[in-house]
Amino acid sequence: MDQTQPTGQMPPPRPKNWLVESILVTLFCCLPFGIVGIVNSASVNSRYDAGDYAGALNASQQAGKWTKIGFWIGLGVCVLYILFVFVIGVSFLPRYSN
Amino acid sequence: MISKKGLYFGLGVTIIAILAIVYYRCDPSKYGLFPKCPFYSLTGYNCPGCGSQRAIYNLLHGNIKQAANYNLLLVLSLPLLAVHFFYKIKSAILQKDIRLKMLYHPLTPKIIFAVVVIFWIARNIPAEPFSYLAANH
Numbered sequence: 040m041d042q043t044q045p046t047g048q049m050p051p052p053r054p055k056n057w058l059v060e061s062i063l064v065t066l067f068c069c070l071p072f073g074i075v076g077i078v079n080s081a082s083v084n085s086r087y088d089a090g091d092y093a094g095a096l097n098a099s100q101q102a103g104k105w106t107k108i109g110f111w112i113g114l115g116v117c118v119l120y121i122l123f124v125f126v127i128g129v130s131f132l133p134r135y136s137n
Numbered sequence: 138m139i140s141k142k143g144l145y146f147g148l149g150v151t152i153i154a155i156l157a158i159v160y161y162r163c164d165p166s167k168y169g170l171f172p173k174c175p176f177y178s179l180t181g182y183n184c185p186g187c188g189s190q191r192a193i194y195n196l197l198h199g200n201i202k203q204a205a206n207y208n209l210l211l212v213l214s215l216p217l218l219a220v221h222f223f224y225k226i227k228s229a230i231l232q233k234d235i236r237l238k239m240l241y242h243p244l245t246p247k248i249i250f251a252v253v254v255i256f257w258i259a260r261n262i263p264a265e266p267f268s269y270l271a272a273n274h
Contacts, residue, residue: 050224052234053236053241054243056246058223058240058245058246058249059217059240062214062217062218062249062253063218065185065186065253066185066186066189066208066211066214067186067189068186074185074250074254075251076238077246077250077251077253078246079251080246081243081247081250083246084241084242084243084245084246085243087241088243101204111273116170116172116175120172120173121170121172124169124170
């Protein structure tokens with residue numbers, strides 16, 4: 040019998056699934072990266088439960104990566120937008136915002 | 138000595154406090170200073186997050202109904218976010234990793250993904266029951 044998992048060994052801790060962070064990025068950064076994060080969260084949970092700890096860890100890192108990319112791009116867009124508004128001047132303010 | 142984690146926590150709380158004051162004082166539906174959604178600007182369609190800034194303004198003023206009108210998904214996600222951050226703070230205080238079990242259920246992210254996508258599509262359907270979900274740009 041092929042024993043890949045030595046008996047008595049504790050499974051590694053469940054990796055962070057970034058689910059809530061992905062939801063926040065989806066709601067506030069208006070970017071599809073949050074959705075990529077949610078998809079990866081799903082595979083963190085299912086892979087860990089299937090015993091694929093390395094895969095779960097990998098999915099966790101992917102989820103974290105996309106969530107952070109979404110966060111920083113969202114923040115960058117905000118900063119650029121604010122700079123843009125100040126450069127153009129208050130007289131050209133659009134009437135509606137997000 | 139302040140730990141790196143404590144520093145991030147303090148920085149996060151400060152930024153959230155500043156944002157809360159800004160969003161309490163200024164109504165994003167009246168001022169154009171707030172950043173617009175890039176997805177909406179490019180496509181003319183609502184994204185799942187459209188209306189969030191106006192929803193937060195209304196939430197800070199206790200106007201949950203109006204907030205839900207701008208972004209229902211944001212209002213619905215609040216209880217989940219509240220519980221999640223309660224657990225985070227609790228595990229930081231107790232120096233123990235306490236997590237909300239529900240978030241780690243294999244079905245949870247799939248259901249949330251489905252809800253987000255359905256919400257995204259539905260709020261862009263220009264017909265009566267669905268148009269209530271739109272952010273009313």
